[in-house]
Amino acid sequence: xxxxxxxxxxxxxxxxxxxxxxxxxxxxxxxxxxxxxxxxxxxxxxxxxxxxxxxxxxxxxxxxxxxxxxxxxxxxxxxxxxxxxxxxxxxxxxxxxxxxxxxxxxxxxxx
Amino acid sequence: xxxxxxxxxxxxxxxxxxxxxxxxxxxxxxxxxxxxxxxxxxxxxxxxxxxxxxxxxxxxxxxxxxxxxxxxxxxxxxxxxxxxxxxxxxxxxxxxxxxxxxxxxxxxxxxxxxxx
Numbered sequence: 365x366x367x368x369x370x371x372x373x374x375x376x377x378x379x380x381x382x383x384x385x386x387x388x389x390x391x392x393x394x395x396x397x398x399x400x401x402x403x404x405x406x407x408x409x410x411x412x413x414x415x416x417x418x419x420x421x422x423x424x425x426x427x428x429x430x431x432x433x434x435x436x437x438x439x440x441x442x443x444x445x446x447x448x449x450x451x452x453x454x455x456x457x458x459x460x461x462x463x464x465x466x467x468x469x470x471x472x473x474x475x
Numbered sequence: 476x477x478x479x480x481x482x483x484x485x486x487x488x489x490x491x492x493x494x495x496x497x498x499x500x501x502x503x504x505x506x507x508x509x510x511x512x513x514x515x516x517x518x519x520x521x522x523x524x525x526x527x528x529x530x531x532x533x534x535x536x537x538x539x540x541x542x543x544x545x546x547x548x549x550x551x552x553x554x555x556x557x558x559x560x561x562x563x564x565x566x567x568x569x570x571x572x573x574x575x576x577x578x579x580x581x582x583x584x585x586x587x588x589x590x591x
């Protein structure tokens with residue numbers, strides 16, 4: 365079956381631009397997670413949704429980061445006024461139990 | 476909160492040898508420990524996991540062991556093959572208050588190279 369998909373796969377932004385990253389979870393998965401992965405590091409938690417409710421956003425690094433999942437399916441991670449330190453791979457994962465299944469990620473490069 | 480330490484950071488073995496990667500965790504309430512394999516340019520892929528009510532789990536050439544007393548768990552790969560070359564991550568859940576939202580804390584990763 366179809367796994368988690370993310371788009372775009374690659375995004376280059378100039379410093380100060382806004383970006384929007386999309387995640388399509390596995391159909392029927394209630395839980396959705398966003399993680400940030402810096403080069404050579406493990407993924408770090410950003411935020412968590414259960415259906416459309418954002419239950420945990422403790423990992424968002426600043427108020428420039430915003431995530432939504434309005435209909436409990438597709439989710440968008442938005443970064444406003446991007447900075448060079450935002451350059452990373454952004455991973456989305458979905459789950460219907462303990463196991464989390466990851467998408468391929470979006471590699472964001474901020475110049 | 477949970478903290479996960481992973482060792483070694485790099486591991487090189489000959490094809491056919493075994494590889495072992497170890498992780499320690501800090502929160503004694505953690506009850507689920509997955510292992511992920513990440514190939515270049517791809518997202519992490521779940522390869523095996525273990526729950527705190529068992530000490531060992533096997534799946535073909537891969538096994539995971541858990542020592543709750545010492546708070547560490549290990550990934551064992553036997554008869555390694557070149558296609559096992561990748562970065563491996565361990566993880567443990569960070570409990571949020573009295574509930575477990577499932578967010579994972581990852582180790583730093585181990586780059587495994589299997590030489591033909």
